[in-house]
Amino acid sequence: MTAPVDLTPKATANHTPLVDTRLLPLDDAGARATHRVYEHLIGMWAPGVIEAAQDLGVFATLTAGPATAAGLAETLGTDLRATRVLLDGLHAYDIVQRERGGDGQAVYTLPASLHGVFAPDGLFSLAGKITHDRNVAWHAWRHLADNVRSGARSAHGGQQVNQISEEDYTALARGINFWAPPVVSVLADALRERGWGDETDALLLDVGCGTGIYSHLMLEAFPRLTARGLDAPRITAIASEQAARLGVHDRFEPLTADFWNDDWGNGTDLALFVNIFHLQTPESAHELLLKTAKGLTEGGLIAIVDHIVDEEAGGANVQNRFFRLFAASMLATGGGDAYTVQDYDQWLADAGLRRVALLDTPMHRVLLAGR
């Protein structure tokens, strides 16, 4: 378990506010509430500005070096005034820095820490997330009410799948690789506490491995680990490619078995499920855990990395907030839910398993379970 954290919102705000409510009378609750909701409503301005800049090549150009609005407009073939407005908008979100040059013109700089964030081929880039937003998310969120009416369940029940295209899935999977390092860091520490080390021979089964990033980082953390990445052939091809890029391909085995009908093999020391359980129904979650338990070694563990709501942490808990909204995001794009620790505990008990740890990361919780 992690140490208790200070939940004061102000202490963790990543973004500066856009509405200075300090200038409102303290006793006017209505005015304060309206201004606060207004600031929520203009939340779409941020992806609007950032994605437009990505589309136009602003970040690619600024990665090469600082530029003025005039210089950028010429390079990109955009309108000068509009380019200046866009750059000033990025500056308002602290995405680019803005300083007066010698001739009085503003010079815009993309900080080095943000170069990788927008790079199309960056390992932890958000480029794929932006592609997904532009193809799917804007429309889905604009029309969320429709899915609240209908429920947006798949017609045949059972396993729910996000109703996004294959191409978009690939973009999105790459666009959320950045979620992996904090998760693997926490998971690796927990395993080390349980005796895992540089000399541990172990087999990791990464169920629904996607780009394989969690396996790949685990292989980097544990030199004698072998990882089996289970997914559709199209996806394991991506994972194998990335394993080669990271130099861990000799210990990464793609496994293209059928998720539900084929056997996954035995001897699993660690079964890893990243963002798999939020797509399940209670029934399919149960089936998944039974199947996994069968293939585990004596002392084997299951690591469930997901948007696991911990009611005991309180509604104001930052992770819980994100998980609740991630459930709304899944509702917008067609499936999935954020289950609670209590749900997981019940499913584990039904499969003869028990939770041994619950660990916080910025975008997930890691639930570790054993027999």
Place this chain on the structure above:
Amino acid sequence: MTAPVDLTPKATANHTPLVDTRLLPLDDAGARATHRVYEHLIGMWAPGVIEAAQDLGVFATLTAGPATAAGLAETLGTDLRATRVLLDGLHAYDIVQRERGGDGQAVYTLPASLHGVFAPDGLFSLAGKITHDRNVAWHAWRHLADNVRSGARSAHGGQQVNQISEEDYTALARGINFWAPPVVSVLADALRERGWGDETDALLLDVGCGTGIYSHLMLEAFPRLTARGLDAPRITAIASEQAARLGVHDRFEPLTADFWNDDWGNGTDLALFVNIFHLQTPESAHELLLKTAKGLTEGGLIAIVDHIVDEEAGGANVQNRFFRLFAASMLATGGGDAYTVQDYDQWLADAGLRRVALLDTPMHRVLLAGR
């Protein structure tokens, strides 16, 4: 001038964060930057959740009293699970409160301070802003890059107008009435400092009055003031209706003169321009000030309420950030700009006027000028 304010972002954050970057290593600038940008990209989730709830009638129902997800789903004819996900999303944004009822079911409450925020006929409601978002803003922000390419100027130059429909203009004008009270409060204080009081007979000319809310609140503040609201006939009809609703119609005169070609009359003690100058070009701004100066009494004042960037306040200043982004918003919907105090000072000097005050409000600055 207002007192200096503490610009520490954290001290003014209206929203709790969704990404707990405290759980990231302090020295990993890339990871921190990526998580911060990700939180910006999911900014669209907030209007997505709030607007869907408004569309479905969630707020109207909760204004009548607290409800469970099951109760709401039945009332609204929506899917139960999806309704629960939506309500938990609203709770994550601190829009609704969530407590366990006696039977263990979560009960959702809309705080009283938020009842007026979503009411279709509320004087300071955001309902019109939400209508505008749904009709215009989602599409406009999704396609901002197009306008950065083209510049989105009106073809004939001169005065720029937002290219939104008349129906949408009306919704939006009503949806931003909430901007008025903090502005009028600051303006009235400044006028009182200059000798205005309960016995002052004065004429206010409200150029481009919209719903007339600024005039109406000024009439409430100064009992012997008369206000002339200049706008298109369709708009002054809305303003007259609202004047009657607020009981100030005997001192509110609609004026449907042609903005550019007709005379506005003389004897103006205070000429008020709210969100008018951001739609001007430097040339039309100059023309507007010359025309206004002609009709002012000896000692008459001009109050310009707008998104006035004050470079001296620094780029991190909350108002400046909002104004820069409001300029991007105008670019998205087709026109307007956020000019600087320096721009205004130059235009004023060219018209034989000078700035006498610059006052902060949450969403605007108020520039007061005289001869």
